Amino acid sequence: EITKEQKALTKVIVEAYNRHQIPQDVAKKLLQDQYSVEENFLLLTEMATSQVQVIVEFTKSIPGFLSLDHEDQIALLKGSAVEAMFLRSAQVFSKKMPNGHNGILEERIRKSGISEEFITPMFNFYKSIIGLHMSLEEQALLTAITILTPDRPYVKDHQAVEKLQEPMLDVLRKVCVLQHPQEPQYFARLLGRLTELRTLTHYHAEMLTSWRMNDHKFTPLLCEIWDVQ
Ligand SMILES: CC(C)c1onc(-c2c(Cl)cccc2Cl)c1COc1ccc(-c2ccc3c(C(=O)O)csc3c2)cc1
Numbered sequence: 644e645i646t647k648e649q650k651a652l653t654k655v656i657v658e659a660y661n662r663h664q665i666p667q668d669v670a671k672k673l674l675q676d677q678y679s680v681e682e683n684f685l686l687l688t689e690m691a692t693s694q695v696q697v698i699v700e701f702t703k704s705i706p707g708f709l710s711l712d713h714e715d716q717i718a719l720l721k722g723s724a725v726e727a728m729f730l731r732s733a734q735v736f737s738k739k740m741p742n743g744h745n746g747i748l749e750e751r752i753r754k755s756g757i758s759e760e761f762i763t764p765m766f767n768f769y770k771s772i773i774g775l776h777m778s779l780e781e782q783a784l785l786t787a788i789t790i791l792t793p794d795r796p797y798v799k800d801h802q803a804v805e806k807l808q809e810p811m812l813d814v815l816r817k818v819c820v821l822q823h824p825q826e827p828q829y830f831a832r833l834l835g836r837l838t839e840l841r842t843l844t845h846y847h848a849e850m851l852t853s854w855r856m857n858d859h860k861f862t863p864l865l866c867e868i869w870d871v872q
Contacts, residue, residue, distance in 0.1 A: 645821070649814040652706065653780055656811070659704035660783035663697045665690065673747050683751040684859055691728060692862045698727045698790070705787050707807045715798050722795030724868050725847045726840040729765075730786050733772040756854060761846045768839055775832065778822050784815040785833055789840065 645653075672686055702708055702720060709716070735748055749769075753762060777785070791808035793801040819830035826832075851861075851871055866872045 645814065645817050649810070649817065652810060653784065653814055653818065655704065655706060656787050657780055657783045659701050660779070660786065663700040663704070665693045665697055669693045673751065678750070678754065680754055680756050683755040684854070686751060687755050688861060688865065692864050694728050694731060695724055695864055695868055697731075698724055701727075701786070702790050705790065705807070708791075711803055711807075712800055715800055715804065718795055718797040718799075719790055719792070719804065721868050721870070722798070723790045723792060725844045726789045726837075727786055729768065729840055729843055730772070730782065730789065733769050734777075734782055736769050737773040737776070756857060756859065757850055758853060761850050764846060765843060768836075768843055771839065772836060775829075775836070777833070778818070780818050781815065781822070781833065784811055784818065785837070787811050788815060789837060792837075 669689060672689065675682070675686065699720060702716075708719075711719070732748065732752075749766075752765070757765075775781075788808055788811045791804055791811060793804040793808060798804060815833070816830045819833060820827075823829035851869060854861075855871060861869070861871060
């Protein structure tokens with residue numbers, strides 16, 4: 644069962660996850676009434692830029708992260724940002740957002756210049772995450788586990804990252820058993836979502852290319868984290 648240290652670790656991660664969120668005034672922009680492809684792309688770019696800042700702050704609160712090699716810290720953030728944003732935007736769809744953000748976010752994503760071949764797997768993923776009815780602890784721990792994935796490109800000290808990721812996996816497994824006693828495979832299903840996230844990262848790289856082909860501009864922060872422009 645869950646040790647004192649594991650309870651403390653979960654508390655730190657959940658508090659960081661709750662503390663760092665997109666500012667309400669940015670989220671509210673989703674409710675604007677222009678729905679052109681251009682307008683949607685600009686809004687989603689603003690959301691993504693704000694969400695990256697949120698992910699960076701959340702990551703800095705993960706115990707031990709700031710003690711990693713600095714280049715590895717950057718490699719982990721660059722390698723996981725898209726996956727962390729899929730997880731976060733999935734929660735927007737699953738929780739009944741006040742004044743129906745979720746329907747609006749979906750509509751803007753569907754009409755932002757993303758081709759159908761990417762929209763289908765993207766929304767299949769969203770459906771599968773929503774169907775898991777993840778608790779806040781599970782969302783926060785799964786996001787930290789995704790960020791602390793040792794085999795991201797250019798990570799030098801894999802072991803140092805594994806040492807941070809393993810305790811998170813141990814406590815997530817126990818949290819899943821406690822919160823979904825009737826579903827012994829729940830933890831395995833959560834980890835299965837991480838595999839599906841990897842394929843979405845691949846699709847996402849192609850989405851970026853097709854946006855750029857149509858001369859779409861990104862913000863400096865997104866260009867840096869996604870190595871574009
Ligand atoms: C550059 C841009 C066009 C882009 O490129 N790929 C993706 C992209 C897409 Cl289209 C899907 C998945 C991942 C990415 Cl990076 C995106 C848009 O990324 C988003 C990132 C994050 C949110 C997001 C998060 C939280 C919340 C909350 C909340 O927490 O209360 C309220 S509103 C909201 C909105 C939306 C969109």
